[in-house]
Amino acid sequence: MLQPDGYTVTAQRNNEFPERLLEDYKLEEMLRSPHRFIRPEPLAEQRPVLQWRHRVQYAVSHAINYFYSVPPDARKEIPIQYVLEKWWPRKADGFDSILHYWDVKQKLIDELSLVVAANDDLKHPAILFEQWKTEVPSLQMSLSMIFQAAWQPEGWDNLLIQKYLVVHDANVVEAFQHMVSVFCWEAFGKLPGMIEVYCLLEGRKIRYIPGRQSLQRSMDYIRLVRDSMPRAEEQVSKHFTAKDRMRVHEEVDRWRTEGTKPQKTWLM
Numbered sequence: 001m002l003q004p005d006g007y008t009v010t011a012q013r014n015n016e017f018p019e020r021l022l023e024d025y026k027l028e029e030m031l032r033s034p035h036r037f038i039r040p041e042p043l044a045e046q047r048p049v050l051q052w053r054h055r056v057q058y059a060v061s062h063a064i065n066y067f068y069s070v071p072p073d074a075r076k077e078i079p080i081q082y083v084l085e086k087w088w089p090r091k092a093d094g095f096d097s098i099l100h101y102w103d104v105k106q107k108l109i110d111e112l113s114l115v116v117a118a119n120d121d122l123k124h125p126a127i128l129f130e131q132w133k134t135e136v137p138s139l140q141m142s143l144s145m146i147f148q149a150a151w152q153p154e155g156w157d158n159l160l161i162q163k164y165l166v167v168h169d170a171n172v173v174e175a176f177q178h179m180v181s182v183f184c185w186e187a188f189g190k191l192p193g194m195i196e197v198y199c200l201l202e203g204r205k206i207r208y209i210p211g212r213q214s215l216q217r218s219m220d221y222i223r224l225v226r227d228s229m230p231r232a233e234e235q236v237s238k239h240f241t242a243k244d245r246m247r248v249h250e251e252v253d254r255w256r257t258e259g260t261k262p263q264k265t266w267l268m
Helices: 024-031 052-067 080-089 098-118 169-187 212-228 242-258
Strands: 019-021 127-136 141-151 160-165 196-199 204-208
Touching: 019 024, 019 212, 024 080, 024 141, 052 080, 052 098, 052 141, 052 160, 080 098, 098 160, 127 169, 141 169, 141 212, 160 169, 169 196, 169 212
Parallel strands: 019 141, 160 196
Antiparallel strands: 127 141, 141 160, 196 204
16 A cells, blocks of 8 residues: 655645645635636525535545445445435435435436446555645645545556546546646655546546646646635635635636647546
């Protein structure tokens, strides 16, 4: 199993620079924000904090964690729908309708059943729902990520990283690919062998194979996000403000417009 180096998990802050910490879940929520935070909705019109997607993602994450915590031989005796039921929302609050509630549930059961069947050859996860932190000295910042599932298949000397999303979002997928590439390079000294993102409601699996050329692009992406973040002395809270989020989106759009078009290695 891969072991973290000295920068990982217990990384020490460089006292010469205030720590800039980029956390994956905060970046993900920022990228999913409606209207890209250019025109925030009035408070009276904002939807509840825990929308149906959040509640379903919570159930999926717990179900995956429980399922892959079970010994491989015992998994065949546990239907994934039974596991999902343990954490599924008991009420349809936040869903568009009661029909939407049942449609989402059935779709998730069908897709998760296909996913676990396809991954039957993956036996013991190397990382399962653990939060890891590493420094990126060249960028004078730290990254924090929650790895849902990481495997080291037989014959591999690097990791297969998996992420389970309820709803596909191209910006979230791209950010995850870049962040995982930089994190693994800094923490383990090597890129992941493959990154897989499951978008369950769409029944879609996105595979990405990073390389040394794509690593530079990933570094550039993380750098521009870092430059869009407020410095420690500018922060008034631990959360991105609407201004901060809009700044990141503008920087990403500018970077995409001015940069050369990348060679895609996405496999659908």
